[in-house]
Amino acid sequence: xxxxxxxxxxxxxxxxxxxxxxxxxxxxxxxxxxxxxxxxxxxxxxxxxxxxxxxxxxxxxxxxxxxxxxxxxxxxxxxxxxxxxxxxxxxxxxxxxxxxxxxxxxxxxxxxxxxxxxxxxxxxxxxxxxxxxxxxxxxxxxxxxxxxxxxxxxxxxxxxxxxxxxxxxxxxxxxxxxxxxxxxxxxxxxxxxxxxxxxxxxxxxxxxxxxxxxxxxxxxxxxxxxxxxxxxxxxxxxxxxxxxxxxxxxxxxxxxxxxxxxxxxxxxxxxxxxxxxxxxxxxxxxxxxxxxxxxxxxxxxxxxxxxxxxxxxxxxxxxxxxxxxxxxxxxxxxxxxxxxxxxxxxxxxxxxxxxxxxxxxxxxxxxxxxxxxxxxxxxxxxxxxxxxxxxxxxxxxxxxxxxxxxxxxxxxxxxxxxxxxxxxxxxxxxxxxxxxxxxxxxxxxxxxxxxxxxxxxxxxxxxxxxxxxxxxxxxxxxxxxxxxxxxxxxxxxxxxxxxxxxxxxxxxxxxxxxxxxxxxxxxxxxxxxxxxxxxxxxxxxxxxxxxxxxxxxxxxxxxxxxxxxxxxxxxxxxxxxxxxxxxxxxxx
Numbered sequence: 001x002x003x004x005x006x007x008x009x010x011x012x013x014x015x016x017x018x019x020x021x022x023x024x025x026x027x028x029x030x031x032x033x034x035x036x037x038x039x040x041x042x043x044x045x046x047x048x049x050x051x052x053x054x055x056x057x058x059x060x061x062x063x064x065x066x067x068x069x070x071x072x073x074x075x076x077x078x079x080x081x082x083x084x085x086x087x088x089x090x091x092x093x094x095x096x097x098x099x100x101x102x103x104x105x106x107x108x109x110x111x112x113x114x115x116x117x118x119x120x121x122x123x124x125x126x127x128x129x130x131x132x133x134x135x136x137x138x139x140x141x142x143x144x145x146x147x148x149x150x151x152x153x154x155x156x157x158x159x160x161x162x163x164x165x166x167x168x169x170x171x172x173x174x175x176x177x178x179x180x181x182x183x184x185x186x187x188x189x190x191x192x193x194x195x196x197x198x199x200x201x202x203x204x205x206x207x208x209x210x211x212x213x214x215x216x217x218x219x220x221x222x223x224x225x226x227x228x229x230x231x232x233x234x235x236x237x238x239x240x241x242x243x244x245x246x247x248x249x250x251x252x253x254x255x256x257x258x259x260x261x262x263x264x265x266x267x268x269x270x271x272x273x274x275x276x277x278x279x280x281x282x283x284x285x286x287x288x289x290x291x292x293x294x295x296x297x298x299x300x301x302x303x304x305x306x307x308x309x310x311x312x313x314x315x316x317x318x319x320x321x322x323x324x325x326x327x328x329x330x331x332x333x334x335x336x337x338x339x340x341x342x343x344x345x346x347x348x349x350x351x352x353x354x355x356x357x358x359x360x361x362x363x364x365x366x367x368x369x370x371x372x373x374x375x376x377x378x379x380x381x382x383x384x385x386x387x388x389x390x391x392x393x394x395x396x397x398x399x400x401x402x403x404x405x406x407x408x409x410x411x412x413x414x415x416x417x418x419x420x421x422x423x424x425x426x427x428x429x430x431x432x433x434x435x436x437x438x439x440x441x442x443x444x445x446x447x448x449x450x451x452x453x454x455x456x457x458x459x460x461x462x463x464x465x466x467x468x469x470x471x472x473x474x475x476x477x478x479x480x481x482x483x484x485x486x487x488x489x490x491x492x493x494x495x496x497x498x499x500x501x502x503x504x505x506x507x508x509x510x511x512x513x514x515x516x517x518x519x520x521x522x523x524x525x526x527x528x529x530x531x532x533x534x535x536x537x538x539x540x541x542x543x544x545x546x547x548x549x550x551x552x553x554x555x556x557x558x559x560x561x562x563x564x565x566x567x568x569x570x571x572x573x574x575x576x577x578x579x580x581x582x583x584x585x586x587x588x
Contacts, residue, residue, distance in 0.1 A: 001122060001196075002093060002094055002097040003050075003097055003100075003101070004196075004198060005114050005115055005116065005196040005197060005198060006101055006106060006110070006111075006114060007110065007114060007228055007229045007230070007231070008101070008104070008105070008106040008110060009101065009104065009106070009231070010231035010232065012040075012041075012044055012046055013232070013268060013271075014137070015268055015270050015271055016044055016268060016270070017032070017040055017044075018270070019269070019270045020040045020043050020044055021036075021040065023043070024039065024040075024043070034049070034051055037049045037051070038068070038070055038073070041070035042070045042071060046070055047069065047070065048067050048068060048069055048070060048076055048104070049067070049068050049070060050065065050066070050067050050100075051065070051066045051067075051068070052064065052065050053065075054089070059084070060082045060083065060084055061082065061083040061086065061088075061089050061092075062080065062081075062082050063080065063081045063082070063083065063089070063092055063093060063096060064079070064080050065077065065078070065079045065080075065096050065100060066078045066079075067100060067103070067104070076103060076104065077099070077100050077103040077104070079096050079099060079100070081093075081095065081096050086126075087124065090117070090124070091117055094115075094117040097115075098111055098115055101115075113197075114196070114197050114198075115196075116195070116196050116197070122162070122164065122195075123155070123158075123159040123161075123162045123165075124159070125158050125159045125162075127158050128154075128155040128156075128158040128159040128162055128165070129155075131151045131152070131154045131155040131158065131165075132151070132152065132155040132162065132164065132165050132168075134151050135147075135148040135149075135151035135152045135155065135165075135168065136148070136168070138151065145172040145173075148168075148172060149169060149172050149173075152165050152168055152169040152172070153169065156169070161191055161194060162191075163187075163188045163191035163192060163194045163195050163199070163203065164188070164195055164199055164202075164203075166184045166185070166187040166188035166191065167184070167185060167188035167199075167202060167203050167206055168237075169184040170182070170183075170184035170185030170186075170188060170206055170210055171185075171206060171210075171237065174209075174210055175491065175492070176375050176377060176378060177375075177376075177377050178210070178377060178412045178413070178414075179377075179411065179412070181210050182210055182211045185203070185206045185207055185210045185211050186207070186211055188203045188206065188207075189203055189204070189206075189207040189211070192204070197228070198225070198228075198229050201221060201222075201224070201225035201228070201229075201239065202225075202237055204221050205218050205221045205222055205225065205239075205242065205247070208221065208247075208445075209246065209247055212443075212445040212446065213413070213443050213445060213446025213447060213448060213449060214445040214446065214447060215246065215247045215250045215251050215447040215448075216251060216447060217445075218247040219247040219248060219251055219253070222239050222242055222243050222247060222248075223239075223243075225239035226239040226240060226243065232267060232268070240260060240263065240264055240267075241260075241264055241271070241273045241274065241277075243256065243257070243260035244257045244260045244261040244264065244273070244274060244277030244278065244281070245257075245277055246485065246490050246491075248260070249277075249280065249281060249284065249484065249485040249490060250447060250448065250481070250484055250485050250486065250487075250490065251447065251481060251484055252481055252483050252484035254281045254284060254285050257277060257278070257280075257281040258278060258281050258282070260274075260277075261274040261275075261277045261278035261281065262274075262278065265278065269301070270301060272298065272301075272303040272305050272308075275294055275295075275297060275298035275301075275303060275305075275308070276298070276303075276305050276307040276308055276311075276491075278294050279291045279294040279295050279298070279307075279308065279311050280307065280311065280485075280490070280491065282294060283311055283314070283315065283529045284485060284489075284529045284530050285529060286527065286528055286529045287529075288315055288318070288319075288529070291311060291315060292315060295308055295311060295312055295315075304335075306337050306338040306341060306492065307491050307492065309328065309332060309335075309338045309341075309342070310338065310341055310342070310345065310491075310492050310493050311493070312324075312328055313325065313328045313329070313342055313345050314345065314493055314532055314533060316328060317345070317349045317533055318528060318532070318533070325349075328342065329342055329346060336373060339369055340365075340366045340367075340369035340370040340373065340375070340378065340382075341366070341492050341494075343362050343363070343365045343366035343369060344362070344363060344366035344382045344385070344494065345493065345533060346362040346366075347359045347360070347361075347362035347363035347366060347382075347386065348385065348389070348495070348532075348533040348534065348535075349533045350362060351386075351389035351393065351535050352389075352533050352534070352535045352537060352538055352567070353538070353567055353568055353570060353571060354393065354538075354567075354568040354570075354571025354572060354575050354577070354578055355570060355571060355572060356389075356390070356393060356395070356571075356572050356575055357572050359386075359389065360386070363382055363383075363385075363386045366379075366382045367379045367382050367383060370382060376409060376410065377409075377410045377412050377415065379409065380406045380409035380410035380412065380415045381406075381410075381412070381414065381415050381418065381488070381494050382494070383402050383403075383405050383406040383409065383419075384402070384403065384406040384414075384415045384416075384417075384418030384419045384422065385418050385488070385494055385495045386402050387399045387400075387401075387402035387403035387406060387418065387419060387422030387423075387426075388418055388421050388422045388425070388495065389534075389535050390402060390422065390426075391403075391421075391422045391423075391425035391426040392425060392535050392536065392539055392577070393535065393575050393576065393577045393578075394575065394576025394577040394580065395575070395576060396426035396427055397426075399422045399423070399425065399426040400422070400423060400426055400428055402419075402422065403418075403419040403420075403422040403423050403426075403428075404419070404431075406418065406419040407419045407435070413439055413442070413443055413446065413448070413449060413453070413487065414448070414486075414487035414488050414494075416435050416438065416439055417435070417439065417448075417449075417452075417453040417456075417457070417487070417488070418488060418495060419435065420432045420435030420436060420439075420453070420457045421456065421457065421460070421499060423435065424456075424457055424460030424461065424464070425460065427464065429460065429461045429464035429465075432457050432460055432461055433457070433458070433461045435457060436453070436454045436457035436458050436461070439453055439454055439457075440454050447481060448486050448487045450477075451477055451478055451480050451481045452478055452481065452482075452486055452499075452500055455474050455475050455476075455477050455478040455500065456475070456478065456499055456500050456503055458474045459471040459472075459474040459475045459500075459503050459504070459507065460503060462474060462507075463503070463506060463507060463510065466510070468507045468508075468510035468511045469511060471503070471504075471506075471507040471510075472504065472507045472508070472511070475500055475503065475504045475507065478500035478504075479500075482497075482498065482500055482501060483527065483530065484497070485497065485530070489530070489532060493532050493533070495532075495534055496530065496531040496532040496533065496534025496536065496537065497527075497530040497531060497532075497534075498523065498524050498527060498530055498531055498536065499534075499536065501520045501521075501523045501524055502520070502521070502524060502536045502539075502540065502543075504520045505517045505518075505520030505521045505524075505540075505543055505547075506543070508520060509543070509546065509547055509550070512550070514547050514548075514550055514551040515551070517543075517547045518544055518547045518548065518551075521540040521541075521543045521544045521547065522540075522544065524536055524537065524540040525537070525540050525541070525544075538564060538567045538568065539564070539577070541560050541561070541563040541564035541567070542560070542561065542564040542577070542581050544556075544560040545557045545558075545559075545560035545561040545564060545581075545584070545585075545588075546584065548560055549584070549588055554588060557588055558585075558588060561581065561584070561585045561588065564581060565581065565582075565585065568581075
């Protein structure tokens with residue numbers, strides 16, 4: 001913790017040490033004796049091994065530090081310090097660290113700028129520090145957060161001013177409970193004067209990512225963090241890893257994501273995060289073969305992250321690979337971390353082909369499984385997305401019921417958007433307008449809210465009263481981040497993107513601007529990865545058929561209707577949208 005404050009030094013991460021031990025034919029938990037550590041250092045291209053000691057001598061604690069060159073064994077630095085009381089040990093360690101950094105070649109100015117005593121930067125409590133350290137190791141080793149969160153809460157109970165414990169707890173809650181995530185990150189942010197410079201970057205990033213939702217600001221923080229500390233630290237979270245995540249994908253910077261993740265894989269080939277983010281970026285940019293290759297590389301290294309499994313399922317479903325779909329669904333039955341997400345994806349894929357009865361059953365199973373895991377917000381997300389597909393398929397009554405239930409279950413901004421979208425598509429424009437107003441008031445800076453959620457909801461409200469020009473005006477701002485990931489298709493692909501293009505296409509159709517309407521629906525068909533299994537991916541064919549028919553191009557219209565009906569060949573016969581489509585096709 002002390003040494004990673006330095007932008008000059010790079011600490012070898014635990015994962016690299018474990019990987020190297022395995023290559024040496026040793027167990028990954030082999031104790032790092034001086035000789036074993038020297039061998040690991042040589043194999044990883046390291047410069048030095050640090051060996052520390054602490055002992056109680058009489059009434060004092062005596063600390064020792066020795067640094068040796070890996071290749072020659074030459075002693076680079078050797079120090080000893082004494083602490084009269086247990087409470088002074090961390091301060092003595094901090095001073096030894098500062099001296100070592102100078103001896104290793106770091107300038108005094110850099111040491112002074114990037115150095116905060118451990119007792120101030122972390123916690124004064126050894127017990128809290130131990131719980132925190134164990135929590136980080138648990139997250140790395142298991143890939144799940146249940147035990148880590150319990151340890152982080154324990155650290156906070158011992159020291160209520162432990163900023164980084166709050167920050168990591170906020171990160172861990174990010175995918176399951178947005179309110180708890182924001183609450184903990186906010187507490188960390190208020191305590192950010194008690195952390196090191198590198199950790200302050202992390203907290204500032206998390207504040208904009210999980211509290212304000214301002215992804216542009218979060219992205220700029222990451223780039224500044226990366227420039228200030230270009231070497232990957234020993235922290236659980238690094239700028240290099242986070243540059244492959246939502247702040248980059250959510251602002252449409254897919255190439256930057258790919259660049260950052262490829263660098264991450266080259267540096268840490270056993271870390272799962274670069275693989276998952278790289279596969280996501282490749283999937284969202286329609287590089288499906290590349291995404292499959294990245295997934296194969298991850299699975300070959302025994303990385304079964306939930307995101308990897310979800311991507312596998314989505315890729316198989318888009319290809320129509322029934323054998324692979326059944327294999328994935330069957331193999332995840334006992335996997336608590338992913339089984340509810342797979343059930344939801346099954347429902348989404350079924351709804352995409354008009355099989356709503358089976359889709360509702362899968363969705364109901366997903367909701368039940370999520371509630372069994374205590375993930376109420378995730379269950380509400382599933383209800384909100386189900387409401388959207390019901391509305392898109394013409395089942396307005398079912399859409400309103402599911403949307404209102406979702407709104408009662410969660411105040412999460414992504415859940416509220418899904419519910420508001422369903423209400424707007426099913427004719428409840430007043431309630432949809434209310435959702436838009438609430439989101440705008442609560443999240444004025446949030447990128448998704450400002451540039452996608454509110455514009456789309458207000459555009460639907462305008463369309464409800466025939467104000468198609470007003471609807472188009474509302475949607476202009478949505479173009480800024482239209483070709484980007486939103487809060488509902490990151491990380492687990494709960495719903496697709498490009499609903500702004502779909503609603504804009506409806507508005508252009510209402511304005512009788514058929515060429516522009518066709519371009520919007522074609523945009524959806526051209527970005528299969530962003531749309532994923534969302535029903536608009538097939539309904540765009542139907543809307544294109546309507547636009548071509550209205551413009552008098554019957555040949556193109558027939559081809560578009562044929563494409564839609566081919567996907568919906570096994571659709572439930574009573575789905576309202578299918579009945580309408582068949583009637584229109586017959587008239588054509």
